[in-house]
Amino acid sequence: MSDPRNILEVEHLCQYFTTGSRGKRMTVRAVDDVSFSVRAAETFGLVGESGCGKTTTGRTIIRLYDPTSGTVRFDGREISGKMNRELSAYLAKNMAMIFQDPIESLNPRMTIEEIIGEGLMLRGMSRSEVHQAVIDMLHKVGLTEEHATRYPHEFSGGQRQRIGIARAMILKPRLIIADEPVSALDVSIQAQVINLLNDLQSEMGLTILFIAHNLSVVKYFSDRIGVMYYGKMVEIAPSRELYEHPLHPYTRALLSAIPQPNPLTERHRQRIDYIPERDHDYSKERPEMREVTPDHFVYCSSSEFRRFQSELGIS
C-alpha cells in the first residue's frame, strides 16, 4: 500500500492508557486502530472533539508516548519501534511540534534566544552561528532582533506562538505537528499566525499535521482532513470533498454544529445529532475503512458502503 507520495504512514496505531490501581484497572483506548498517511508538503488536518484521541495520535507519532501497537513510518523508516539514541536523534532532526498553549510551552527562565536556539546548541553549533540563525528565524516569524534577549512573559499570546513556531522551524524539520496552534489566540491574531504558517510551509516545503477542533480553520488550512471519534478514524477525505459530501453520520453531525457568521442562515440551521446506536447496525457486519470514491475513505460496514455510493450516484 506504500504510496511514494507519502512521507508519514500510520498503520493500525493503538495507544491505550491504563488507570486505577490493582483490582480496579481501567483501560482507555485513546487511539484505537488508526491508519492514515500524510503526503509530502501537504497539510493534513486532524479534527474531532475533546477526548477523541487527536492530540494523542500526534504525540504518539512524535514519540512523546510509546505506542501500544501498530506502526508509524516516516520517509520509509519505521519510527514506532524501540527507542534508542539514534532514533531519538532521527526524530529530533525530522519532526517538531507546536503546542496549543504558548505560555505553558515556553520556559519562563530562558530568554527567547535560548529557547529558540536550544535545539541548535544541542546539535553542537557554535554560539555565534546559533545567534545568527535565531536572528534570521525571528525575522521570518515577524519578530525583531531586540526580542532575542527578552523573556516569554514580556510577550503577548500571538507573539509567544510565533516564538513557539520559530523554535520548531529553526531545526528545519520535514514534518511539523501543530496541536491546536491558534485556538488560544484572539481572532485577529489567529489570522496572523495562520498566514505565517502558510508562508513558512510554502517557503520551506514543510509537511504539517494540523490538529484542531475549529472546523472552519481546519478546512481553510488543510489539503486533506481526517475526522476522529472516540479513538477511531471515521472519515478521511480531501478538505473540500469532506465538506461538500460528508458521508459518516458523525462528520455530518460535526459539520452541522459549526456556527456560521451569517445571522440569516443561522436562525434556520438544522443541527444533526449523532447517536451511534441508532445510526449504525454493526451486529452482523463489521465496519472497516473503505474507499467510497477515490481518496475518500469512510469507516463503515459493507451495506453502509453501498448506501454511500448510491447517495453519491455511483453504482
Next chain:
Amino acid sequence: MSEQSSLSQPSNGQECVLSVRDLSVSFRAYGGIVRAVRGVSFDLHRGETLAIVGESGSGKSVSIKSVMGILPSNASVDGGEILYDGMDLTKVDEAKMHEIRGHRIGLIFQDPLSALNPIMRVGKQIMEVLEKRGIGRKEARERALSLMQDVGIPEAEKRIDQYPFQFSGGMRQRIVIAIALAGDPEILICDEPTTALDVTVQAKILELINQIKEKRHLSVLFITHDLGVVAQMADRIAVMYAGRIVETGTSEEIFFDPRHPYTWALLSSMPDLETYERLETIPGTPPNMIYPPKGDAFAARNRYALKIDFEREPPMFRITDTHMAATWLLHPKAPHMEMPVSLAHRIDRMKEAAKHV
C-alpha cells in the same frame, strides 16, 4: 447622518430593562492605571439578546462584571451609571447588590467547572438559591428537580445527588444554567458560556439558552468573541475595542452593512467554510490601556485611518435608528472608503446563502 453623542434613544419604543450610561472602569495594576472601560453606553431591551463582541482586553467582561458588582478589589468605577429598576447599580451597597445578583440578574460563566462547588452535590447547589428565596427544603428539592429537567439533564432524580466531577462539560454548563434560573431572574448574562465546550455540545447549549429565553421572557446579555455564535444568538450587537463600543446595530446591520474598520477587520479575519483566499489580518496588537492612545484607539492598526483619527476621538455617528458607529469615515466631509473587497464578496455570498434556506 448626524452626530450623536449617546446611545440613549430606546429604539422603536421598546422597554429598556438595563441601561448602562457612560461607564468607565479602571484597574490599579503593577505598571500603572489600566483604563479597561472608557465610556461605554448600551441599553438592554426586554426580551432581546444583546451580544457584546470583542477580543480579549476589549473591556467586554469588565463591563459585565461592573453590572454584576463583582469587580476585583483593585478595580474602581470611575464614572457613569448602571440603571436597573430605578436604581444605579454603581451606587447600591453590597447588601442590596446581593439581593439583585443571582436573583434578578443571573450569570452563566465561561468555565462551568470553576463556577460550581466541587464538594457539594449539584442538587444542593441549585436548592441553595431556592432556599435563600424562602422556599422550604422539600419544595426546593422538587423545584430543583424540575429545573434540571428544564435544562435537559436526563435521569434528574439520580443526577441530583451527584457531584460536579461526575458530569461532562456540557452537563455541567446545564447545571450552571439551572442555578442561574433558580433565582428566577429577568436578565441573564452569559459570559462566553460555550467557549470551553466542544462544537456539538456548544450547539445544544446555545439552543437551550434560546429556548429558556423564549419560555421565560428573559433579556439576555451575551458576551463572546465568536462571530458564528453571535450570528446564532443576537438580536443586536455591540462591538467593543479598547474599552469602547465602536459600532452597534441589529445583527443584520453588523453582519451585512458593517461601517467601522475594526468591524470590517474582525469579520474578514476569520475563515468561513467558503474562504480560499489569503486571510485579511489586523496588523499589530491592541494598545496598552495604561496609556490609551490619543484619538481613535484603533487608528494605529487601521489601514483606513485618516489624519484626524490620530488626533481626535470620533463620536458615534448615526446611520439608522438602530445602527451607529464611531469612525470619522462616517463624517460628511470624510473621503469615501469602501470595505475590503474580500469582505464585500463574503457578504454577497452570505446573502446568496440566505436565499436558499
